[in-house]
Amino acid sequence: xxxxxxxxxxxxxxxxxxxxxxxxxxxxxxxxxxxxxxxxxxxxxxxxxxxxxxxxxxxxxxxxxxxxxxxxxxxxxxxxxxxxxxxxxxxxxxxxxxxxxxxxxxxxxxxxxxxxxxxxxxxxxxxxxxxxxxxxxxxxxxxxxxxxxxxxxxxxxxxxxxxxxxxxxxxxxxxxxxxxxxxxxxxxxxxxxxxxxxxxxxxxxxxxxxxxxxxxxxxxxxxxxxxxxxxxxxxxxxxxxxxxxxxxxxxxxxxxxxxxxxxxxxxxxxxxxxxxxxxxxxxxxxxxxxxxxx
Numbered sequence: 001x002x003x004x005x006x007x008x009x010x011x012x013x014x015x016x017x018x019x020x021x022x023x024x025x026x027x028x029x030x031x032x033x034x035x036x037x038x039x040x041x042x043x044x045x046x047x048x049x050x051x052x053x054x055x056x057x058x059x060x061x062x063x064x065x066x067x068x069x070x071x072x073x074x075x076x077x078x079x080x081x082x083x084x085x086x087x088x089x090x091x092x093x094x095x096x097x098x099x100x101x102x103x104x105x106x107x108x109x110x111x112x113x114x115x116x117x118x119x120x121x122x123x124x125x126x127x128x129x130x131x132x133x134x135x136x137x138x139x140x141x142x143x144x145x146x147x148x149x150x151x152x153x154x155x156x157x158x159x160x161x162x163x164x165x166x167x168x169x170x171x172x173x174x175x176x177x178x179x180x181x182x183x184x185x186x187x188x189x190x191x192x193x194x195x196x197x198x199x200x201x202x203x204x205x206x207x208x209x210x211x212x213x214x215x216x217x218x219x220x221x222x223x224x225x226x227x228x229x230x231x232x233x234x235x236x237x238x239x240x241x242x243x244x245x246x247x248x249x250x251x252x253x254x255x256x257x258x259x260x261x262x263x264x265x266x267x268x269x270x271x272x273x274x275x276x277x278x279x280x281x282x283x284x285x286x287x288x289x290x291x292x293x294x
Contacts, residue, residue, distance in 0.1 A: 023291040024217055028209035028271070030284045034182060037199040039192040040170035041065055050199070052184050056175040062199055063173040065192065070171065074164045081157045088150045095143050102136040105129060179203040182282075202282075207275045209240070209286050212250075212266040220290055221245060221269055228289040229273055231280065240288065244270040 043065040050062045112126045183200040186192060209229065213221055221242055229238040246268040271288050273280065 023289050024220065026211035026213065026269075026288045026290065028211040028286050028288055030207045030209055030273070030280055030282055030286060032202040032204060032207055032282060034200050034202045035176050035179075036197045037062065037173060037176060037201055038194075039065060039173065039196045039198055040194055041070075041167050042193050043067065043069075043171065043191070045186055045188055045190050045192060045198075048184075048186075048188050050175075050181050050184070052181050054181045055179070056181060056201065057178050058175055060175045061172055062175055062181075063186075065171040065173070067168055067171040070164055070168050074161060074168070077157055077161045077164060081154065081161065084150055084154055084157065088147055088154075091143050091147050091150070095140055095147075098136055098140045098143065102133065102140065105133050105136060109133060173198055175201055177201065177203050178205075204278065204280075204282075205274070205276050207273050207280050207282075208243070209271045209273060209288060211269050211271065211288050213269050213290075214264055214266050215249065217290075218245075218267055225290075227271055228291075229271065230287040230289065231284060234279060237289070238273055240271040240273045242269060243272040 045063055046066040047064040048062075049064075050056055050060075056062065109126065109129045112129055116123055116126055179201045180203075181199055182202055184198070185200075186196070186198045192198065223242055223245060225242040227240045227242065229240040231238065249265040249267055251265060273286075
């Protein structure tokens with residue numbers, strides 16, 4: 001009786017495909033990586049270009065969030081930048097004028113020194129010119145300091161303009177990959193904020209099936225290995241490739257295998273399956289056949 005039980009359990013774990021006694025069959029379900037496409041800015045949804053079931057390509061517009069306020073903001077910032085540049089040009093002209101006055105004043109100081117040495121001018125006149133010279137130098141330094149401050153202000157305004165342009169670009173909701181719109185969560189004219197999920201997008205050209213392989217059979221599975229995949233409703237076996245093998249063991253999920261083996265330690269393995277013809281759907285149950293010599 002004990003031998004009979006072992007024989008039955010062995011059949012459950014090692015179902016053969018195409019009468020290959022070395023082949024092992026594992027159950028799994030089809031899945032894909034779903035990308036949740038979210039809004040990055042606040043605003044009202046102004047346009048919608050895609051709906052559930054639509055096939056899209058990467059960077060294709062899916063929706064646009066209202067951006068009139070951002071355009072006005074950019075215009076204001078550009079006007080501020082223009083005003084600042086005009087002030088800088090005015091200050092530069094002022095520095096040029098002050099330098100000319102300083103040069104004239106220095107020439108007068110030289111001439112006045114000669115007159116003072118000859119007794120033709122008083123030292124008071126020379127002192128007045130020297131004081132004017134120091135005042136002109138101080139004014140020039142003050143205007144130059146203001147120009148430097150304007151440079152910092154220019155950098156701030158340019159940064160604000162770049163941020164506004166980034167927000168304008170982020171108002172476009174685009175497809176992250178080539179794929180299909182699985183879900184659309186928002187409608188036209190709804191108000192959204194940063195992080196509001198608007199679409200689920202997935203590339204269905206390739207799908208994955210996760211199976212769970214006992215440690216005793218793990219040496220049969222290699223990365224890049226070709227396997228056979230059986231799907232209800234599809235007569236022929238499909239080709240699959242082992243794309244990932246877990247590095248850590250885990251307990252068998254309750255929905256996999258039998259009560260007797262439910263507490264066994266297994267390794268998760270992902271199988272990549274081509275689906276360019278679109279026959280496979282998310283959630284479909286599949287049988288993965290792994291042969292010793294596959």
